[in-house]
Amino acid sequence: xxxxxxxxxxxxxxxxxxxxxxxxxxxxxxxxxxxxxxxxxxxxxxxxxxxxxxxxxxxxxxxxxxxxxxxxxxxxxxxxxxxxxxxxxxxxxxxxxxxxxxxxxxxxxxxxxxxxxxxxxxxxxxxxxxxxxxxxxxxxxxxxxxxxxxxxxxxxxxxxxxxxxxxxxxxxxxxxxxxxxxxxxxxxxxxxxxxxxxxxxxxxxxxxxxxxxxxxxxxxxxxxxxxxxxxxxxxxxxxxxxxxxxxxxxxxxxxx
Amino acid sequence: xxxxxxxxxxxxxxxxxxxxxxxxxxxxxxxxxxxxxxxxxxxxxxxxxxxxxxxxxxxxxxxxxxxxxxxxxxxxxxxxxxxxxxxxxxxxxxxxxxxxxxxxxxxxxxxxxxxxxxxxxxxxxxxxxxxxxxxxxxxxxxxxxxxxxxxxxxxxxxxxxxxxxxxxxxxxxxxxxxxxxxxxxxxxxxxxxxxxxxxxxxxxxxxxxxxxxxxxxxxxxxxxxxxxxxxxxxxxxxxxxxxxxxxxxxxxxxxxxxxxxxxxxxxxxxxxxxxxxxxxxxxxxxxxxxxxxxxxxxxxxxxxxxxxxxxxxxxxxxxxxxxxxxxxxxxxxxxxxxxxxxxxxxxxxxxxxxxxxxxxxxxxxxxxxxxxxxxx
Ligand SMILES: Nc1ncnc2c1ncn2[C@@H]1O[C@H](COP(=O)(O)OP(=O)(O)O)[C@@H](O)[C@H]1O
Ligand SMILES: [Mg+2]
Numbered sequence: 064x065x066x067x068x069x070x071x072x073x074x075x076x077x078x079x080x081x082x083x084x085x086x087x088x089x090x091x092x093x094x095x096x097x098x099x100x101x102x103x104x105x106x107x108x109x110x111x112x113x114x115x116x117x118x119x120x121x122x123x124x125x126x127x128x129x130x131x132x133x134x135x136x137x138x139x140x141x142x143x144x145x146x147x148x149x150x151x152x153x154x155x156x157x158x159x160x161x162x163x164x165x166x167x168x169x170x171x172x173x174x175x176x177x178x179x180x181x182x183x184x185x186x187x188x189x190x191x192x193x194x195x196x197x198x199x200x201x202x203x204x205x206x207x208x209x210x211x212x213x214x215x216x217x218x219x220x221x222x223x224x225x226x227x228x229x230x231x232x233x234x235x236x237x238x239x240x241x242x243x244x245x246x247x248x249x250x251x252x253x254x255x256x257x258x259x260x261x262x263x264x265x266x267x268x269x270x271x272x273x274x275x276x277x278x279x280x281x282x283x284x285x286x287x288x289x290x291x292x293x294x295x296x297x298x299x300x301x302x303x304x305x306x307x308x309x310x311x312x313x314x315x316x317x318x319x
Numbered sequence: 320x321x322x323x324x325x326x327x328x329x330x331x332x333x334x335x336x337x338x339x340x341x342x343x344x345x346x347x348x349x350x351x352x353x354x355x356x357x358x359x360x361x362x363x364x365x366x367x368x369x370x371x372x373x374x375x376x377x378x379x380x381x382x383x384x385x386x387x388x389x390x391x392x393x394x395x396x397x398x399x400x401x402x403x404x405x406x407x408x409x410x411x412x413x414x415x416x417x418x419x420x421x422x423x424x425x426x427x428x429x430x431x432x433x434x435x436x437x438x439x440x441x442x443x444x445x446x447x448x449x450x451x452x453x454x455x456x457x458x459x460x461x462x463x464x465x466x467x468x469x470x471x472x473x474x475x476x477x478x479x480x481x482x483x484x485x486x487x488x489x490x491x492x493x494x495x496x497x498x499x500x501x502x503x504x505x506x507x508x509x510x511x512x513x514x515x516x517x518x519x520x521x522x523x524x525x526x527x528x529x530x531x532x533x534x535x536x537x538x539x540x541x542x543x544x545x546x547x548x549x550x551x552x553x554x555x556x557x558x559x560x561x562x563x564x565x566x567x568x569x570x571x572x573x574x575x576x577x578x579x580x581x582x583x584x585x586x587x588x589x590x591x592x593x594x595x596x597x598x599x600x601x602x603x604x605x606x607x608x609x610x611x612x613x614x615x616x617x618x619x620x621x622x623x624x625x626x627x628x629x630x631x632x633x634x635x636x637x638x639x640x641x642x643x644x645x646x647x648x649x650x651x652x653x654x655x656x657x658x659x660x661x662x663x664x665x666x667x668x669x670x671x672x673x674x675x676x677x678x679x680x681x682x683x684x685x686x687x688x689x690x691x692x693x694x695x
Contacts, residue, residue: 153543153549157538158535158539179534180525180531180564181527230550
C-alpha cells in the first residue's frame with residue numbers, strides 16, 4: 064500500500080471529563096470511501112471538528128498528504144483541500160444557491176478589494192469562470208434549476224444537497240460528510256447514497272463519511288471504522304465489521 | 320448518471336440557467352429613472368433649502384454606503400464612522416486648504432488616510448464582536464473628539480477651520496461654474512452634480528463589491544463565521560478588508576461634507592453622527608445600495624420636513640424653544656425614533672423593501688419579464 068492520503072494518530076479530546084475521542088487511529092488512502100460509524104455520542108462529529116480545525120485535540124496528530132494539520136486555522140485546512148458538511152445542515156439561509164456555491168470558490172479566486180470593486184478584465188473573467196464551474200456542479204447534483212432560489216426557503220433534503228454541492232465546488236481532495244442522510248426519508252437516503260458513491264468513483268474524491276445509520280454505509284464504503292465512547296473498536300471491510308463481536312456487542316446489540 | 324439528475328430539476332440540465340437579464344430589467348429601469356431624476360432635479364428645483372438638503376443627502380449617501388459595507392454586508396456593528404469621516408475631513412482640509420493640492424488629489428487621499436486608520440484599528444476590532452465592538456468603536460469617536468480639539472494647529476480648536484475648496488481651473492465650485500459672463504451652473508447645481516458624480520462612482524463600486532468574491536465572503540462572515548471559515552474564507556482578514564473599505568468611503572464622505580460646508584469644527588464628529596449612519600442603513604434597508612441612499616434621504620430630509628410642517632401643525636413651534644412645549648426638533652427626534660422602532664418591528668428590510676413591493680405591483684414595463692412577480 065502506498066503512503067496514505069490522510070492519517071489520524073492517537074487523537075484524544077475530552078469535554079469536562081467526558082472522553083469524546085480516546086486515542087483514535089486510522090488512515091485513508093487516496094480515492095477511498097471511508098466510513099466512521101458509531102452510536103450517538105460516540106465522538107464522530109467531534110472527530111470532524113478536530114479535523115477541520117474547529118476543536119483542538121489534547122494530543123495526537125492529523126496529517127494530510129504528509130502535512131501536519133493540527134494547529135492550522137479552519138480556512139487553511141479548507142485551502143489545503145479538505146471540505147466538509149455538517150450534521151445539522153450549515154448553509155447560509157439568506158444567500159441564493161448560486162451565491163452559496165460561488166462562495167465555496169473563494170480560495171480558487173484571486174480578486175482582491177480593488178479588483179472586486181472594479182470588476183474589470185481578469186476579475187470579471189474569473190467570476191464568469193466561477194459561475195460556469197458552479198453551474199456544472201449544480202447540474203450534476205440536480206440543483207441546476209434552483210440556482211436563483213434562496214437557500215433558506217428550500218426543503219431540508221435539498222439544503223443537504225446544496226451543502227454537498229458547496230463542498231464539491233471547493234474541489235476538495237478529501238470530503239468529510241457528517242451524517243449526510245440524517246433527517247431524510249427512505250427514497251432521499253437511497254438517492255444520496257447513490258450520489259455519494261458516484262462522486263467518489265466519477266470525480267475521484269476521497270471521502271470520509273460519518274453515519275449513525277449502519278445500513279446506508281455498508282453498501283457504499285470500502286472500509287468502516289467503528290467508534291464507541293470515543294474509542295475505535297473495529298476497523299475493517301463492511302462485510303467483516305458486521306460480523307465483529309465487539310461491534311455487535313457495543314453497537315448493534317444495543318440497537319436491536 | 321440517472322440518480323444525479325433525479326431530484327426535482329425544473330429545467331433541462333443541458334440548457335443554461337435562465338438568468339433574468341434583458342437589457343431592461345426592472346432593476347435597471349429603476350436605476351436609470353433615478354439617475355435621470357437626479358440629473359433633472361437641480362434644474363427644476365428652485366428652493367435653496369431643498370437643494371442644500373439634496374446635496375447633503377448625496378454626500379452622506381457615500382458615507383452610508385461605507386456603513387453598509389461594514390455593518391450591512393460584513394455584519395460588524397461599528398460606531399466609529401464619525402471618527403473615520405473626521406479623519407477624511409481633516410486630511411482633506413490639510414492637503415487641500417493648507418497645502419493647496421487639487422481636489423482630485425485631496426479627495427482620494429482623504430479616503431486613503433481614513434482607510435489607513437481603519438487598517439490600524441482593524442487588528443483589535445476584528446477580534447471582538449457584537450456589543451463589545453460597538454463599545455470599542457464608540458471609544459474611537461471620543462478619542463477622535465479629544466484629538467481634534469487638542470490638535471489646534473490642524474483643527475483650529477473649538478473655533479473650527481476652513482475646508483478645502485473644489486476648484487476646476489480657477490473656478491470655485493462653491494461660486495458656481497461660469498463660461499465667460501454666462502452662468503452655466505449656479506453654486507447649488509454645481510455642487511449637486513459634483514456630489515452626484517462621486518456618489519455614482521461609489522455606488523458602482525459597492526454594487527460590484529456585493530457581487531464579488533469579497534462581498535460573498537462579507538455576507539458569509541456576517542451570517543455564520545464558522546461555516547465561512549470551513550469553506551475557506553479567512554474570517555479576520557475578511558473583516559479587516561471590510562473595515563478598510565468602509566473607512567475609505569467614510570473618509571471620502573467626510574472630506575466632501577466639509578468642503579461643501581466650507582468651514583467645520585471638531586464637535587461635528589460626534590457620536591450622534593455615527594448613530595445617524597446606523598439609522599440610515601436600518602431605516603433604508605440593510606446590505607443594499609438603494610437602502611443606504613433611501614436611509615440617507617430619510618435622515619437628512621426628515622427634520623426639515625417636520626420643521627416645515629410644524630408651521631402648520633397646532634401646538635408645535637418652529638425652531639427651538641426654552642420654555643417647554645413641542646418644538647420642531649423635538650418632534651422630529653421623536654418621529655426618528657418611532658420610525659426606527661416601526662421598521663425593526665414590521666419591516667426589518669427597511670423602506671427599500673416597502674418601495675420594492677409597491678414597485679412590483681406596477682404593471683411590467685417594456686422588456687422586463689413578468690416571471691419575477693410570480694416568484695416574489
Ligand atoms: N462542544 C462540546 N462541549 C461539550 N461536550 C461536547 C461538545 N461536543 C461534543 N461533546 C460531547 O462529546 C461526546 C461526543 O459527541 P459527538 O462527537 O457529537 O458524537 P456523535 O457525533 O458521534 O453523535 C458527547 O458526549 C458530547 O456530549
Ligand atoms: Mg454527530
